[in-house]
Amino acid sequence: MKYHPDIELLLKYTSGKLEPSLALAVGLHHKHCKICQERVAELEIVGGETLESMPTVADNEDQIVLKDFDKLLGAIDQIQPVATISEYEDLAVAESDFDIVDKLVKQDFDDMEWRRVSPKIWKSTIAMNDADFEVELLKFAANAKIPQHTHEGDEYTVVLQGDFSDSQGHYKAGSFIVQDENDEHSPVAGENGCICLAITNAPLKFTGTLGPILNWFSH
Amino acid sequence: MQQERQQATNLVYWPVSSPKRQSVNMTNLQTADPQAQCWKQHMLAVASSQDRAAFQSLYLHFAPKVKSFYLNQGMARQAEELTHEVFIKIWQKAASYNSEKANVSTWIFTIVRNLRIDYLRRRRLDEVSQDETHDVGEDGELDLGVDLSRKKKQVQQVFTYLNEEQRNVLQKVYFEDKSHQIAAAELDMTPGVVKSRIRSALKVLRSHLGGEDK
Ligand SMILES: [Zn+2]
Numbered sequence: 285m286k287y288h289p290d291i292e293l294l295l296k297y298t299s300g301k302l303e304p305s306l307a308l309a310v311g312l313h314h315k316h317c318k319i320c321q322e323r324v325a326e327l328e329i330v331g332g333e334t335l336e337s338m339p340t341v342a343d344n345e346d347q348i349v350l351k352d353f354d355k356l357l358g359a360i361d362q363i364q365p366v367a368t369i370s371e372y373e374d375l376a377v378a379e380s381d382f383d384i385v386d387k388l389v390k391q392d393f394d395d396m397e398w399r400r401v402s403p404k405i406w407k408s409t410i411a412m413n414d415a416d417f418e419v420e421l422l423k424f425a426a427n428a429k430i431p432q433h434t435h436e437g438d439e440y441t442v443v444l445q446g447d448f449s450d451s452q453g454h455y456k457a458g459s460f461i462v463q464d465e466n467d468e469h470s471p472v473a474g475e476n477g478c479i480c481l482a483i484t485n486a487p488l489k490f491t492g493t494l495g496p497i498l499n500w501f502s503h
Numbered sequence: 504m505q506q507e508r509q510q511a512t513n514l515v516y517w518p519v520s521s522p523k524r525q526s527v528n529m530t531n532l533q534t535a536d537p538q539a540q541c542w543k544q545h546m547l548a549v550a551s552s553q554d555r556a557a558f559q560s561l562y563l564h565f566a567p568k569v570k571s572f573y574l575n576q577g578m579a580r581q582a583e584e585l586t587h588e589v590f591i592k593i594w595q596k597a598a599s600y601n602s603e604k605a606n607v608s609t610w611i612f613t614i615v616r617n618l619r620i621d622y623l624r625r626r627r628l629d630e631v632s633q634d635e636t637h638d639v640g641e642d643g644e645l646d647l648g649v650d651l652s653r654k655k656k657q658v659q660q661v662f663t664y665l666n667e668e669q670r671n672v673l674q675k676v677y678f679e680d681k682s683h684q685i686a687a688a689e690l691d692m693t694p695g696v697v698k699s700r701i702r703s704a705l706k707v708l709r710s711h712l713g714g715e716d717k
Contacts (some may be wrong), residue, residue: 291709299677300616304624325605330670331616332609334678338571345564353562353584356590357555365553367595376616378624413628 287459289313289322297376298327304378305417305483309460310438311377312388312481316458320483324376342380384410388481391445396421404428404473410481422480424473437485439463446478542607550597561607562590569615576680588612669704672697696699 289297289310296302297310316322372382372389386392400404404425409445412419419446424430430448441461450471455461545561548554569589573582592614600610665673668690675686676697687694 292705293640295673295677295705295708298616299680300620301677301680304566304627307620328605328613330608330673331612331678332606334674335565335568335572335612335615336608337674338568338575340567340571349563349566350643352587353559356562356587359587359591360594363591363595365595366598367592373599373617374613376613376620378620379617380621380624380628415627448623 287453287455287461288317289460290462291323293462294320294323295327298324300376301330302376303414303416304381305412305414305419306440307377308381308385308412308419309442309481309483311372311375311385312442312444313458313460314375315372315385315389317460321374376470382411384412386442391479392481393421393423393445400422402431405430416485418484420482421485422478422482424476424480426473426475428473428477429470430473437465440483442479442481444479446476447474448472448478448480449474511568512603533681536606539606539608543602546597546600546607547602549594550600553597558594560591565608566590569611572615572679573619576619578619578622585615585618585622589619592618648655664707665704668692669707671702673704676701 293302293306293310297307297314302310312323370379370382372385374391375385377385393408396408398408401407405428408421408423410419410421424446439462441455441459441463443455443457443459443461445457447457450469529628542564545554546677548557549561566586570582570586573579573585589611593611596614600607625643638680671690672686675689676683681689683694683697686692687697690697692700
């Protein structure tokens, strides 16, 4: 079953070790899934325990700590006492990515630039500035058959709107699916179509003056 | 046992100058972990009345740990600034802390984690074309200098499924960002044993952690 991120992926997410694109994908699922909210909360206890187990400074450093505290109080007097709390605070996602999280959670797809790649499929690239991954939205018309494709490395998919099915299951909004390069399947979009976030390993790109030549060799 | 509790609470309630010489004023000692309960009271005091004394106790206890946590992750140059930011957030977000949902240490961990994510993200955006690498030089050395003596902790939910070796390995590799080699050296194991402990720990977690989906 592939509706939730595997526990190892959740551990990396909870400890803040995922690349931004993957954190976005897991974060969207986390926002949506009660089961994974519980799992993440339990794994965060391990984080709290790790924090508690950190060595404490020696007694003679107390004065330094108190000096830092005075500095902190000074700073606190300069700022608003209460910060606005984002509804995405609980996610292990960079605050600078909350805007894109919000767009995807609210299904605000209108001002995205869609490129038509086949009569029933559209794509839109999301610029995450993440060197390791390519992030795209895929939009499928009602009952569209998604052509078989292969890709290098893993592909991570989060269903954002609508649903799709394949021989292994039925994936509704919120589902998190990982496929490796050996997975072959022919998914079909549901009656209302489907919009997914898809994350794949970006092909290695070289920049700089030798870039074009190196890219040519790497193909 | 009685004495242990006494000590634990003596450490923390309403200190004026140092957290170590204060009398106890606890009302709730029934829970499994009185110290954790005590931090909750402090957080609630900060949330409800912007209590600076309570905030100071939290700071004296957690700030050095937060700093060590960042140091352990090879962020020697940022540790101080990030620790400062962590406590600004704690102050500003105190009202959103839910004592029924999480211990204070767990909540602070999420703030520490997210500020680290924010920092790394900012840096990545600054240097999009460059690879994400840890500062091995200066930071790496300091990293090794941190004393890793640990006290035994009260066992909590997730941990009860795992044996001590599995717990230690998970903490080091996932939450302290240690390589298998370094974790192995610190735990006096071979890297191969570290890997197999991780595998067995993940297997246990996979079979026990919440939900119907296996
Ligand atoms: Zn889930």
